[in-house]
Amino acid sequence: MALLAIDTATPTLALAVSDDDGHVLAAFASRIPKMHATYAHPLMDEMLAVLSLEPQDIRGVIVGVGPGSYTGVRIGVTFAKVFAYALDIPIIGESSLAAAAFALRTHCGVVAVMWDARRKSVYSAVYRVQYGTFQEVLAEGKREIAAFMTSLAQVVQKDEAIYLVGDVAKAIYEQYASTFLLHPLIVADETASVYAEHLLALGYPELCTKMQSREVGDHGKDAHVLVPRYLQLAEAEARWLEKRRGSTGNESE
Amino acid sequence: MRWSERMKQRYEEHLRNGGPTEILAIESSCDETAAAVVRDGRVIISSVVASQMSSHERFGGVVPEVASRAHVEQISLVVDEALQKADRTLSELQAIAVTSGPGLIGALFVGVTAAKTLAQVAGLPIIDVHHLAGHMYAAALSDGVEPPFIALIVSGGHTELLQVNAGGEIIRLGKTRDDAAGEVFDKIARALELGYPGGPLIQQLASQGDPEYFDFPQAKLGDHSFDFSFSGLKSAVLLHLDRAKKSSQPLRKADIAASFQRAVVAALIAKTREALLQTGLDTLVVAGGVAANLALRDAAKSLCEELGIRLAVPDFWLCTDNAAMIGAAAYMRYKQRKLADLTLTGRAEFSIDQW
Numbered sequence: 001m002a003l004l005a006i007d008t009a010t011p012t013l014a015l016a017v018s019d020d021d022g023h024v025l026a027a028f029a030s031r032i033p034k035m036h037a038t039y040a041h042p043l044m045d046e047m048l049a050v051l052s053l054e055p056q057d058i059r060g061v062i063v064g065v066g067p068g069s070y071t072g073v074r075i076g077v078t079f080a081k082v083f084a085y086a087l088d089i090p091i092i093g094e095s096s097l098a099a100a101a102f103a104l105r106t107h108c109g110v111v112a113v114m115w116d117a118r119r120k121s122v123y124s125a126v127y128r129v130q131y132g133t134f135q136e137v138l139a140e141g142k143r144e145i146a147a148f149m150t151s152l153a154q155v156v157q158k159d160e161a162i163y164l165v166g167d168v169a170k171a172i173y174e175q176y177a178s179t180f181l182l183h184p185l186i187v188a189d190e191t192a193s194v195y196a197e198h199l200l201a202l203g204y205p206e207l208c209t210k211m212q213s214r215e216v217g218d219h220g221k222d223a224h225v226l227v228p229r230y231l232q233l234a235e236a237e238a239r240w241l242e243k244r245r246g247s248t249g250n251e252s253e
Numbered sequence: 254m255r256w257s258e259r260m261k262q263r264y265e266e267h268l269r270n271g272g273p274t275e276i277l278a279i280e281s282s283c284d285e286t287a288a289a290v291v292r293d294g295r296v297i298i299s300s301v302v303a304s305q306m307s308s309h310e311r312f313g314g315v316v317p318e319v320a321s322r323a324h325v326e327q328i329s330l331v332v333d334e335a336l337q338k339a340d341r342t343l344s345e346l347q348a349i350a351v352t353s354g355p356g357l358i359g360a361l362f363v364g365v366t367a368a369k370t371l372a373q374v375a376g377l378p379i380i381d382v383h384h385l386a387g388h389m390y391a392a393a394l395s396d397g398v399e400p401p402f403i404a405l406i407v408s409g410g411h412t413e414l415l416q417v418n419a420g421g422e423i424i425r426l427g428k429t430r431d432d433a434a435g436e437v438f439d440k441i442a443r444a445l446e447l448g449y450p451g452g453p454l455i456q457q458l459a460s461q462g463d464p465e466y467f468d469f470p471q472a473k474l475g476d477h478s479f480d481f482s483f484s485g486l487k488s489a490v491l492l493h494l495d496r497a498k499k500s501s502q503p504l505r506k507a508d509i510a511a512s513f514q515r516a517v518v519a520a521l522i523a524k525t526r527e528a529l530l531q532t533g534l535d536t537l538v539v540a541g542g543v544a545a546n547l548a549l550r551d552a553a554k555s556l557c558e559e560l561g562i563r564l565a566v567p568d569f570w571l572c573t574d575n576a577a578m579i580g581a582a583a584y585m586r587y588k589q590r591k592l593a594d595l596t597l598t599g600r601a602e603f604s605i606d607q608w
Contacts, residue, residue: 037362041256041369041595049255055374070318071359074325078363082370085329086343224330227322234318240311 002053003060003207004083005200006044008036008076009068009096009228010115015040016196017047020059022204025051027197036075058087060211062203064194065093066229067123067140068115073228085223090210092203093226097140099199100165101127104188105134109161112152115192116168117142123231124148126155129163134202142231149176156183167192256595259376264592267347274587276348277335277371278580279328281364282356282384283410284308284315286327287576288335290346294393294584299338300577303327306450313449314439321359328367335576343375350583353381353593354600355410361599369595380583381593383608385411386423388540390585391567391578398565403534405525407549408541409435409450412521414479414528415605417538421585425606426528427479434517435543437483441513444494445506455510456546462511464548467493469516471523479524486516514548522552526560535562545572 002025005016013036016027026047030039048055063080066073073096084091101111107129114122122145126138137155145168156162161184164173169187177185210222233241267274273292280287289300305323309315336342351368354361365381372379389404400417403426412429432440435452442451447458469489472482490513497504529537539553544566557564571578586592 037366038596038598040366041373045256045373045595054254070321071362074321074359075362075366078325078328078366079370081325081329082332082367083374085333086371086374224333227326230322234316234322236312236316237319 001059002051002057003062003200003204004058005062005196005203006040006076006080007064007096007099007194007196007199008040009064009066009073010192010194012191012193012195013039013043014194014196014199015044015047016200017051017053017058018200022200024197024200027195029193029195031191031193036072040075040079055083056087058083059089060207061089061091062200062207063091063093063226064096064099064199065226066096067117067142067231068096068192070228070230077226077228081223081226090207091223091226092207092210093229094199094203095125095140095229096194097123097125098127098136099194099202100189101125101129102134102198102202103195104163104165105129106132107161107163109163109184110137110156111163111165111188114145114148114164114166114168114172120145122148122166122168126152140231145172149179153179159183161186163188165189256373256376260372260378263376264378274347274584275341275345276350276380276580276583276587277332277343277346278350278382278576278583279332279364279368280352280387280574280576280579281324281328281360282352282354283360283574284320285574286324286331287574288331289576289580290335290339290341291394291577291580291584294390294581295397297394297577298341299335300575301331301334301338302575303331310449313443315357317357317359320357321363324360324363328363332367332371343371343377346375346377348378348380348583348587350380350382350579352384352387352579353597354384354603356384356599356601358599358601361601365597365599369597373595378587379593379595379597380586380591381597382579382582383603383605385413385541385605386582386608387578389415389417389538390582391540391571391575392538392565393581394571394577395568396565398536398538398563401534402536402538402565403525403528403532404538404540405521405553406541407434407521407539407543409433409439411541412481413605414524416528416532416534421589423605423608425604427481427524429481429483430474431482431484432487434481434483434521435541437487437517438543440487441490444491445510452543452546455514456548458507459511459514459548462505462507462509464511464515466505466508467512469512471516471520479528481520481524483517483520486513486520514546518548518552521549522556525553526556529560529562536565537562538565540567540572542573545569
């Protein structure tokens with residue numbers, strides 16, 4: 001009996017399988033961009049074979065629902081929801097940003113995750129970690145970099161260490177080091193990456209609750225409502241809404 | 254046991270013992286999320302299509318990102334409904350088939366990922382299907398037709414003339430060099446301010462018009478080419494509209510629609526006729542979304558009557574995108590041992606002779 005975690009929201013394709021107690025049995029990560037659709041299944045197959053497991057041995061799924069690459073995150077979410085549906089097992093979605101920060105949960109300070117969302121903006125969130133405890137202090141959102149730095153300055157406490165995580169972390173470190181002179185400022189990861197063992201650890205308590213609280217046979221239905229968290233509308237949709245707002249505004253004048 | 258071993262055991266056993274072949278098929282290449290269960294490439298046990306048309310209407314065309322998002326929301330529901338309506342579980346089926354291309358890449362990924370997951374879980378073979386082959390084999394569902402034949406496939410994204418040999422081997426004789434026929438219908442419908450999608454709207458308006466009123470030009474691409482071209486025709490119609498709007502004359506919209514439609518149909522039929530004569534094949538399949546057009550169906554019928562050959566056209570509801578046609582196309586490949594594996598991926602560009 002085992003649990004599965006998968007994240008494809010970043011250029012890292014990440015898979016992990018644990019036992020029922022959440023102990024990782026195998027974890028895999030590759031950074032070959034744009035190959036998630038090709039390799040997610042063969043790697044999963046390989047991992048199960050190494051562990052002498054069948055897909056039917058998986059009893060619960062945790063999936064990173066983004067934010068991140070639209071196309072990327074859809075691959076993991078589709079994989080996970082169809083997997084859970086077909087096996088009629090519980091599934092939960094977790095923030096990919098939170099999963100990235102969760103890698104540093106045994107540190108002490110705040111973890112600021114920032115992934116490039118183009119046009120000087122980032123998918124971002126801040127978490128406070130304290131020797132194993134993990135708490136969100138700035139909710140995930142798509143923000144302009146400058147605005148994110150202002151928010152970060154507001155939530156960080158006196159002398160607290162700041163861990164910067166993400167593909168723009170290095171650049172931001174160089175630009176903002178002087179703003180945070182009174183804090184230890186550390187670039188902890190220069191990539192936008194989620195490793196599935198962290199995603200698994202993050203989602204494990206919620207998945208356990210769900211597995212214990214529901215009747216068997218109900219679970220597959222959860223898969224149907226699971227969707228990626230894009231944090232923004234499709235461009236065409238945003239433009240359309242903008243236009244419509246404009247035209248209704250004129251009508252009311 | 255690895256997927257390949259589990260799959261092979263079942264597959265070989267089924268080929269040895271015989272019995273019906275029931276395939277769950279998935280299609281997500283454009284703006285329909287669809288799943289179906291098809292027996293022996295001929296019998297539709299269930300077919301479910303979740304259309305996004307109303308969602309794209311406001312944009313005047315399909316928006317890829319909007320389509321991909323809708324596919325993720327729909328995919329497991331559509332598969333579930335197809336299985337429930339067919340009263341089948343995954344393990345009772347023989348294979349999973351999926352459209353791998355051509356189409357919108359983000360949209361294709363959703364269907365292909367779902368299909369691979371289902372195959373992996375259930376230990377079933379995966380069959381990849383070319384979207385246009387699907388359209389072509391939709392005729393098998395309505396008519397039982399089998400290769401060899403000439404196929405004219407006309408849709409919003411494609412215009413192709415194919416020779417299909419007895420074993421299912423496909424030779425592309427011609428294709429459009431610019432716009433697809435269905436695409437031109439959409440563009441002219443927009444210029445006539447009819448709405449989207451253009452095909453049915455133009456057909457409706459054309460029924461009240463005189464198809465001989467305007468003499469719009471047809472492309473001439475040399476005697477030996479089976480290729481099509483519709484950009485010249487499109488420009489001529491748009492230019493006419495432009496001029497007519499600037500002058501004070503009444504806009505003869507119905508006559509424009511009828512004359513435009515006649516020109517498109519004439520171009521399609523002329524090349525098809527040449528292909529039939531040159532190959533000597535005695536069956537014509539007309540398929541794809543534009544095969545629902547009555548003028549095209551009538552012209553194909555006349556052509557086949559004149560040449561004394563058989564015409565196979567899918568039922569109207571099977572002309573637009575659906576998964577039953579993907580299940581029909583997959584059957585022959587199942588029999589021929591042409592299986593895909595877990596590395597199957599979506600292909601935005603995918604020439605049918607590479608299938």
